[in-house]
Amino acid sequence: MRVALFLTCVNDTLYPDTGRAVVRLLGRLGVDVDFPLAQTCCGQAHYNTGYRHETEPLARHHAEVFGEYDAIVTPSGSCAAMVRELYPRLGERARAEGRGEELAGVLAPVVPKTYELTEFLVDVLGVTDVGAVYPHKVTYHPTCHGLRSLGLGDRPRRLLEAVRGLELVELPGADECCGFGGTFAVKNAGVSAAMGADKMRNAESTGAEVLCAADNSCLMHLGGTMSRAGSVVRPVHIAEILASTEEEPAR
């Protein structure tokens, strides 16, 4: 099985540790991932802000880069949701505008082969105990796209529960949005900040050291909020926790 790592532009540029963690974790589980260097961005920010015509070339480029692989794994619920949920819609729209099947045909192959990391671990590899060690108190924030668009369900929780040393504590109001929302964080900064502050306070109320999620963009917003407020909680991507071992512990 040829497996490609779709790292997302945010992870590539700002969170390379997450990418290295995915490579290490999957390698430990016997999966040799490839990283196609031509990959850039799935186009989610463009699409969600209303720039559908700017999104099309990005989606096309993405599908061309990844179309050949048997499986495409990404440590981002929201970028996986972009491909799985919205690429078909881009194709339909092009068809409805009388541009034929071409775009739909280019985008279709990557849609069923794209997996968010925890889905890939649980559904494709069939593992919940990935042999990780992480002796910290952790609370988990199920991000909106992971929760509602992808329906990740309890997969992340099952993976975390199997990590040795990890104490998982319930996050109050877990299924509420953290307030990132892509360009929403800038366009409606006041509301976004209020949502982030509430999420931070909920995380603090659990006594956890670590706020974990399967999306670095949400963690960027929450991490920025916690750092500015001097919070004791720190954001860590689930891939880094699952990759953590006694020999190579994550922070």
Added chain:
Amino acid sequence: MNETFVGMPAFPEAAREALDDTTLRGNLRHATHTIRAKRAATVAEVSDWAELREAGSRIKEHTLRHLDRYLEQLEESVTAAGGTVHWAADAAEANRIVTELVRETGESEVVKVKSMATQEIGLNEALEAAGIRAYETDLAELIVQLGEDRPSHILVPAIHRNRAEIRDIFRTAMAGWGRPAPEGLSDRPAELAEAARLHLREKFLRAKVGVSGANFMVAETGTMVVVESEGNGRMCLTLPETLISVVGIEKVVPTWRDLEVFLQTLPRSSTAERMNPYTSMWTGTTDGDGPRAFHLVLLDNGRTDTLADEVGRQALRCIRCSACLNVCPVYERAGGHAYGSVYPGPIGAILSPQLRGTASEIDVSLPYASSLCGACYEVCPVAIDIPEVLVRLRERVVEGGPAVREGNRVVLRPARGHAAERAAMRAARWTFTHPGALRTGQRLASRARRLRPRTLPGPGAAWTATRDLPEVPAEPFRDWWERTRGGKEETT
């Protein structure tokens, strides 16, 4: 739509008031969280909820597709039952029709059943201008009216008020509208309710004209349906001599059987009740029982234009349950007034810019008043994909495109004020379709990483006002990958 909202500032600015008001935020948080939990529990009791949701969505979609046919059938049924049907293309026409009908009775006051349609057209203000006083009889609408306030929630218009505020409003304002508040009124719910009861009872018994909306209109029989919790609506529907109902054309359902679905989904979604306490139905007029004259004003006011949009039209399925408001994290913080319309929250964010167009500052900002978290879609009992419609409307704002306005096909131009954003999006698209350029950018950022500023200029300032920027890594992932082949050639 309501003229009073024209000139509203854009959503982010309008939201600031609620964000800065801790009492208001506390009231909203408490109310939405309470009803949210109750709704979830009552919905979980129904084993076939998913099927009911699907059925409701299909009935509404079918009716909208054949709306012309069902409206004609409704007109025939209502007329045959002794009612009179009036057609209103917009708010001004509807207000004119109602004002004229009230004048013909010789009365100068009316009692009102809580109605979103009459709020939408600003009927109370129009009647006031014609010398006719309209009394709101729903408890929450009464609080809003006495407080010279605006409604901030579809179902609970006074959700932003707490008990102490309501007591103060009753004490100060009731006397100016009729029976004053009892001496020494406290903020105990029972006392507040009793004060409202005494105040309203006088109006019910005196009024000769009632004005209502309707939750549903049954085409096959011409039957109108109002569901409510307090019984004040039934008073208004049965005691006056003349009843005038103003109803949006999308409220029609084909048959009585269709009501079965909505009478299950609406109360559970809205008030978290298994069944709503009062379901009133009236069909034309009946000798010796109820109003002697019945007028139905069918309101378009942008609905036909909305119907022309194949994605956006699903907003017309809305049964005004307000479940989407109660789960929306944006509504919870920004409050209802920020939406600049009688339809706040997620449904308002897609309904108002469609009914009114995206010409004003507030309407152009509403499609962005969401983080697209999807909670609204999840709870919607008629499965309106609100996030999808929001993105569609954003597209209309920034890219323009075909639309229907007042029955005419038009091509909308992109809204103003997005030039810088559009340029940035284009530049980003260019970079992302040229991987070499992306890499150059990443390397520049890495090299300048120690210069990471604490505050950003321009739109970035909105980020750094409350959040720190992430640290830029010394090496983007792709450089590490290329250097080490995924760690295989890494040397320590």
